[in-house]
Amino acid sequence: MKLGIFGVGYVGLVTAVCFADKGHDVYIHDTAKEKIATLQSGGLPIFEEGLEPLLQQNESKLHYTHNATAVIHDCDVIFICVGTPQDTEGNADLSQVESVVEIIGKESRRDKVIIIKSTVPPGSTENMEKLAQKQNKFGNRFTLVHNPEFLRQGKAVYDFMNPSKIVIGTSDSEAQKLLCSLYKKWNAPILVTDTKSAELLKYAANSFLAMKISYINMFSQLSDKLGTNIDDVAYGMGLDPRIGSDFLNTGIGFGGSCFPKDLKALENVAAGLNIELPFISQTTTINEKQGDLFYKKIKNFCKSLQNRKVTLLGLSFKPFTEDTRSAPSLLLSQKLVQEGAIVTAYDPLVRDFPVEGVHIVSSLEAAIKDSEMVCLVTEWPEFKKLLHGDVLKLMNEPVIFDGRNMFTLEEINRASWYTPLHYESIGRPTVTSYTDNNQAANLLVKEKD
Ligand code: UDX
Numbered sequence: 001m002k003l004g005i006f007g008v009g010y011v012g013l014v015t016a017v018c019f020a021d022k023g024h025d026v027y028i029h030d031t032a033k034e035k036i037a038t039l040q041s042g043g044l045p046i047f048e049e050g051l052e053p054l055l056q057q058n059e060s061k062l063h064y065t066h067n068a069t070a071v072i073h074d075c076d077v078i079f080i081c082v083g084t085p086q087d088t089e090g091n092a093d094l095s096q097v098e099s100v101v102e103i104i105g106k107e108s109r110r111d112k113v114i115i116i117k118s119t120v121p122p123g124s125t126e127n128m129e130k131l132a133q134k135q136n137k138f139g140n141r142f143t144l145v146h147n148p149e150f151l152r153q154g155k156a157v158y159d160f161m162n163p164s165k166i167v168i169g170t171s172d173s174e175a176q177k178l179l180c181s182l183y184k185k186w187n188a189p190i191l192v193t194d195t196k197s198a199e200l201l202k203y204a205a206n207s208f209l210a211m212k213i214s215y216i217n218m219f220s221q222l223s224d225k226l227g228t229n230i231d232d233v234a235y236g237m238g239l240d241p242r243i244g245s246d247f248l249n250t251g252i253g254f255g256g257s258c259f260p261k262d263l264k265a266l267e268n269v270a271a272g273l274n275i276e277l278p279f280i281s282q283t284t285t286i287n288e289k290q291g292d293l294f295y296k297k298i299k300n301f302c303k304s305l306q307n308r309k310v311t312l313l314g315l316s317f318k319p320f321t322e323d324t325r326s327a328p329s330l331l332l333s334q335k336l337v338q339e340g341a342i343v344t345a346y347d348p349l350v351r352d353f354p355v356e357g358v359h360i361v362s363s364l365e366a367a368i369k370d371s372e373m374v375c376l377v378t379e380w381p382e383f384k385k386l387l388h389g390d391v392l393k394l395m396n397e398p399v400i401f402d403g404r405n406m407f408t409l410e411e412i413n414r415a416s417w418y419t420p421l422h423y424e425s426i427g428r429p430t431v432t433s434y435t436d437n438n439q440a441a442n443l444l445v446k447e448k449d
Contacts, residue, residue: 001024001025001076001077001182002024002025002026002027002074002075002076002077003016003019003024003025003026003027003075003076003077003078003079004026004027004028004029004071004072004074004075004077004078004079005026005027005028005029005078005079005081006029006030006068006071006078006079006080006081006082006100007030007080007081007082007083007096007100007118008028008030008032008035008036008039008045008081009046009081009082009083010046010048010151010153010156010323011081011117011118011149011151011156012028012030012079012081012082012117013028013044013045013046013048013051014048014051014151014156014157014160015079015081015117015149015160016028016062017051017054017055017058017062017157018054018157018160018161019182020058020061020062021054021057021058021161022185023061023185024061024182025061025063026061026062026063027063027065027070027071027074027075028062028063028064028065028071029064029065029066029067029068029071032045033066036064036065036066039062039064040064046322047321047322047349048153048154048156048157048321049154049155049156049157049158049320050157050158051156051157054157068103068107069103069107072103072104072107072108072112073107073108073109076112076113077112077113077114077115077178077182078104078112078113078114078115079115079117079147080097080100080101080114080115080116080117080118081117081118082096082097082100082118083096083118083257084096084097084118084119084120085257085261086260086261086264086265089268090264090265090267090268091121091264091265091268092119092120092121092124092261092265094120094124096118097116097118097120097124097128098128098131101114101128101131101132101135101144102131102132102135104132104135104142105131105132105133105134105135105136105142106135106136106137108136108138108140108142109138109140110140111140111141111142111143112140112141112142112143113142113143113145113174113175113178113179114128114132114142114143114144114145115144115145115146115147115179116128116144116145116146116147117147117148117149119148119202119203119206119258119262120146120199121199121203121265121266121269122196122199122200122203122269123196123199124199125144125145125146125169125195125196125198125199126144126195126196128144129142129143129144132144143170143172143174143175144195145168145169145170145172145175145179145195146167146169146170146195146198146199147166147167147168147169147179147198148167148169148198148199148201148202150163150164150165150202150205153256153257153318153320153321153323154318154319154320154321155320161186162188163186163188164188165188165189165190165191166183166186166188166189166190166191167190167191167193167198167201167202168180168183168190168191168192168193168198169192169193169194169195169196169197169198169199170192170194170195171194171195176192180192202262203262203265203266203269206258206259206262206263207259207262207263207266207279207280207283209247209259210254210259210262210263210283210287211279211280211283212246212247212248213247213248213249213251213253213254213287214254214282214283214284214286214287214290216230216234216237216248216249216250217250217251217253217286217287217290217426218286219233219234219250219427220250220290220426220427221289221290221293221427222427223427223428224293224426224427224428227429228427228428229409229427229428229429230250230405230426230427230428231250231405231408231427231428233427234248234249234250249404249405250405250426250427251290251328251379251403251404251405251426252290252291252294252328252332252377252403252404252426253287253288253290253291253328254287254317255317255318255325255326255327255328255330256317256318256323256325256326256327257323257325257326259326260284260287260326261326263280263283263284264284266280267280267281267284290426291328291331291332294328294332294375294401294403294426295331295332295335295336297401297424298310298336298373298375298401299339301373301399301401301422301424302373304339304340305336305339305340305341306339306340306341307340307341307342308340308341308342308372308373309341309342309344309370309371309372309373309396310336310341310342310343310344310371310372310373310374310375311343311344311345311346311367311368311371311373311374311375312329312332312333312336312343312344312345312346312358312367312375312377313345313346313347313364313367313368313374313375313376313377313378313380313383313386314329314347314376314377314378314379314380314383314404315327315329315333315345315347315350315353315360315377315378316329316347316349316350316378317329317378318378318379319378319379319380319381320349321349322347322349322350322351324350324353324354327377327378328377328403329345329353329377329378330354330355332375332377332403333345333353333355333357333358334355336375337355337356337357337358342359343357343358343359344358344359344360344361344366344367344371345358345359345360345361345367346360346361346362346363346364346366346367347360347378347380348380348382364382364383364385364386364391365391365394368386368391368394368395369394369395370394370395370396371394371395371396371397372395372396372397372399373397373399373400373401374386374395374399374400374401375401375403376400376401376402376403376404376406377403377404378404379404379406383406384406384407386400387407387411387412387415389415389418389419392415392419392421393419397422398419398420398421398422399421399422399423400412400421400422400423400424401424401425402423402424402425402426403425403426404426405425405426405427405428407423407425409428409429409431412431413431416431416433420433420434421433422434
């Protein structure tokens with residue numbers, strides 16, 4: 001089948017490449033000309049694990065074009081995968097979806113099934129169907145379907161190929177048949193529902209995951225005061241299959257292009273219907289507080305950040321992506337720079353970072369050399385080597401603020417036998433070789449084992 005894809009972000013490009021791998025011819029368009037040009041010249045506009053080899057294997061079935069009309073004329077089915085960013089009021093901005101629907105409506109010369117993969121508020125797919133119909137001068141019938149994605153960035157190819165479920169939102173039996181045949185090579189349960197329920201399902205799933213993170217983060221705040229170990233608490237909770245261990249990692253807070261904006265959009269949808277969603281609003285509040293509390297820990301330790309050499313390890317909102325949208329590193333680095341700290345950062349993938357004053361270097365060693373304090377913001381596996389004796393010694397003062405609880409307290413205690421250090425994390429006791437928190441000069445040199 002000839003499939004058209006509008007939008008080559010993480011969702012669109014992964015969808016395109018995976019469908020090509022299942023034997024379809026895929027025609028890809030994006031209004032960002034440079035993205036299409038990059039693809040045409042054999043490059044990739046985004047990093048996604050496993051995407052490059054799969055794309056290369058299926059090169060002959062992937063067609064990149066600047067010509068939207070050609071995609072509309074040639075393809076039997078069109079997927080809309082464009083962005084739905086947050087607008088100034090916190091609603092999902094549907095303008096990119098609307099402009100794709102409008103052009104399909106205007107240019108189409110035959111009936112068409114249009115599949116919205118972008119996350120859109122309940123009711124949007126129905127509205128888009130009306131919009132497409134309104135544009136059409138040729139008496140065509142447009143069927144709009146919602147087929148939400150549940151892809152984690154960094155694992156999107158794996159998730160697309162191994163989904164826990166496929167959700168098809170349509171009340172049209174022909175469209176249902178077509179979608180079921182498109183997905184027949186996938187081994188996953190297919191849930192068919194009306195478009196609005198499919199739209200709501202996506203928001204409910206994302207906000208539940210975000211709520212789970214904020215739930216454990218809320219307990220990490222209590223754990224900090226009680227002097228308990230939140231990781232042991234989360235681990236024990238997760239052993240109960242009714243709770244499950246996923247999304248119970250405490251930390252500096254969630255970021256990314258989905259959770260923060262989806263929660264806000266959902267709250268606004270509910271407010272428009274005079275419904276309050278306290279779980280959702282508290283999830284956001286706890287998340288924001290989590291970043292503030294991490295910063296306060298740093299501030300409490302240093303008192304003044306003026307001219308302190310601070311290293312950020314990790315800038316992306318999570319490992320295995322270069323995406324910094326709503327990443328906790330943004331607010332943290334802004335505050336550090338504002339307070340006069342000299343901020344150096346290293347991230348294995350991030351090269352462009354929007355906060356002025358953050359000096360990006362190209363290796364962990366270069367980032368921590370002569371540093372007075374390391375803040376671990378993203379749990380890239382590479383950062384585990386921070387505790388290697390030779391690496392830690394590169395720091396001027398081995399002071400670590402771990403925003404992702406990357407290290408166990410045992411690992412830290414062991415490292416502190418060899419290199420006196422100060423280590424603070426989230427919801428766990430501080431490990432310190434200092435007599436007080438004021439001066440690194442008060443370092444207690446422990447006897448080596
Ligand atoms: C999410 C959903 O998982 C996915 O199903 C949906 O389609 C898109 O949104 P993504 O934004 O790629 O995917 O990232 P995810 O892995 O869910 O992590 C989101 C944020 O939560 C990250 O900042 C991550 O660091 C944080 N997180 C995740 C935690 O703080 N603790 C956890 O236990 C899990």
